[in-house]
Amino acid sequence: MKVSVLVPSDEYKGYAGARIRYGRLTKALAQQGLTLALCKIGDFEPASDNSDIIIISKCHDARALVAAALFAARGKLVGVDLFDDYFSQWDDSRLTRFRNWLGQLLEHCAFALCSTDAMAGVVREYRRDVPVHVVHDPAPPIEMAGLQKILRKKLAEARQSRVMRIAWFGVGDNPHFRIGLHDVAAFSGKLRPLRRVGMDIELTVMTNPRSLTVERLAELTTVPVRTKVEEWSEDGEDALLRRSLIAYLPVNLQRFSAAKSLNRAVTALSRGCQVLSAGFPLYDALDELIYRDTDALAADLEADTLRLSPARIDRFEQLMHDFASAETEADRLAHFLHALRPPRPQPSRIALVHGLMTNKRAGEMVEAAEGLTVASPYSPSSIPADVVFRWNGGRLDMLVSGDATQRLRPAFKRRLAPREKLFGRNFLEVPDSGSSARTGDAPRAGGQSLGAQLATYHYALKEMSRRMNDAFGACRMVVSENSPLPFPARI
Template sequence: MNVAVLIPSDSYRHNAGARIRYGRVAKPLRKLGISLVLEDIATFDAATSECNVLLLSKCYDARALVVAAQARALGKLVGVDLFDDYFSQQSDARLARFRQWLTSLASLLDFALCSTPAMADIARRYHPDLRVHVMNDPSGLKPDIGPVLDRKMDALKQTGLLTVGWFGMGDNPHFEVGVSDLLAYSDMLTALAQRSGLAVQLRLLTNARALDAGRLKLISQLPVETTVGEWSLEAEAALLRESFAIFLPVNAQPFSIAKSLNRAVTAISAGCQILSAGYPLYEAFEPLIYRDACSFSDDVSTPGGRMRLNTRNLTRLETLFEEYADADTEASRLTGFLEALPQQSVGPQRLAVLHGIGAAPAVHTLVQAGGGLSVASPFTPTSLNFDIILGVGEQAGAVEVLVANRHDALMNPEVGPWVDCSRNPGFRKASIGIDGVLAIGPDWYRSAETPLQLATYGSTMEAAERALSAMLGPTIILKSEASRLPLPLLPATAR
């Protein structure tokens, strides 16, 4: 079995999601007869790919819809990995584009891959019958950390310095996470310093974007001595090597509670104690981690310094890692899930992409390269080489359809008469009656002010889809929206 994981760009190969989830499981999968490769969606061709299974990873635009439809027509299984929750926030208009994307994609899916049961529940909201597999993030190391634990305890006793690390994305474009979580739960660091009697130093590693003036101000308010550095693989390895404990605060918003166990697994693999705060995301490891500063301080201050993660409970740790973080285990579970999926047989069908207020050139190019139709809606600027352009007619209840002369076979005689379009040379036009369409003129929506576009978006796009369907007959119509305006959700076209 060949699995192609489509990623949004070639640079994404180096992100934690690709490096940890797929990089660590690829070799064990090969032993089980499954080849897993990462491919840039921009260069992927479903028709020539040898994959049996297509898995979409963080490709949050209509290219994913196009590729999914093309792959299903070729009999390939299509899945999506959902490792971040941008889909359950129904009252957040900023995330409507993500919800629209998954609403449209759901009807083209055979399965979903999630990192937590919470994320699996969200996937089923969009497709109740969807087969979902929960895949834990595998560790890159075996937890053979006895000597490391002893070394770190000896260093703590000699220096009296308790080094606490934090690493990860310090910001998010949509949610207050990362650095803000550190400050929100910083009272635990205060309690740690006061109760343990040790000098506490926080070492923080994060992405450069998060180190803006606002977050640097938040960092300056942390109650213990703090050093800040930019994250890299090398810097993370050094932080884990030098830290006695890792602080992992988690707020309770949906985006945070759907995250994986990856950071705790990574820290434990390096012989670090875990101090967790807020939402109990890491409760699977709770016998070996701390949820309050008092217990941590009491243990670290006890003569002999017997911590919860110690050389006497490594057998328990190995059992937990085998259940939640073992690459061989995760590969075996994933293999069984994929092999049990029923094979699909859909067959070729005409494909069209209907663009909204914003037309993404990459989507336009991809659908045309695969033999599909790129269609401008009444909102779409007509600067691209569209196959079909839709507008609103001069008379009430009419959608104007312009078809490029190179597609004369699409000019349905039942829709006609077709006449040359002086406004758009190279196109012929006809009018299709659609109930509820206002008599405004073919270019009004494209030049309208944003509030008017927002108010008319849903009904106009629905009318445009009905007109397109009436002209083309049986067609998979996918909707593409590159605008980040808080647009109303549109119904998905069924399979």
């Protein structure tokens, strides 16, 4: 069985999330009869690709919607893998486009994957009937005898040097939420009790340069232990964790953070770090190995009874098997995928509606599949389309290119009226036989002000969908809208 994971770019293939989640599963899945490959979505041909399954991964635009709709229409399995929770903040208008995207995408999905039960719950807020499978992020390769030596060495070095090295690593910022470096500072009071051990405490923060703004650096000055900052790299992270006694992993209580995976704790533990967490109990599944009480960590350090120690390596190995084993996760995922039943082929025409901020490549994908592209009253005039809708008072005029008129139902072909030339093509008007019964409830367009666009957007989408289905027959409508403004881009 061939499984293609659609990713946004070639660069994304090298990101930590992709390497950890897919790179570590590939070999184990092959042993289960599944060939897993990452494919840049811009290179994917949904109408002809020979994959048995596609999985959408972090492609938050209309290309994913088009790929899913076309692939599912062929009777193939489509799924989505959700890492980050940009979808459950129903009162946050900034994230409307993400909610619109997921709502549309799940209409074509036969399943969903995620890394936590919290994210599985988010999926069910949108579609309760879609099968959801939790895939834990696999741990890096661990040699247990070597790990025991590392644990002994770290403790001996800390006692000899009287220096307690603590690490925080990861992305320090987010365009929508205060996380990362903000959490480091906000929960840093948890580090203060460690002073009682009588060691010098040194916190190293390893993060991305973009996060190092004046504001965030100022927050780090409130941390009550000596702190230094280093630029993140894969090799640098590995070296930092190998020399650190403790990994400090605070988690704030907002839903975005509460839906994160166990990955950072698993990575730190596998490199021989004691894990000190604070805030939301994200790592409860590994609770036997995780410290939330700094006094308990200090006491165990003094008594040489640390939770991750050579004496407890068997328990560590069992927890890694249960929650971070590539072989275990591959076996569970393979059974889940093999049990799914492909949908019935649905050979209906796809129609892509361009919104205020659209994706041109999605339109090209639709054209390659002989679908229809639709310019809404809000889309840029530079985006070519087969069908154009324009406000005319409280109603919409529908214009169809000469080429596209051949696809109209016969009754509509007989009623065409010449209009104008657009995009170098002649367009004709398609009268709306049903409009007279509907215009009473139509909002007045009132020009193209932002307020008018927000007020009329949903109504316009519904009207465009109705008229497209009337004029061309059954159409699978997809809305391409990337605007950060709260446009309700679901039909």
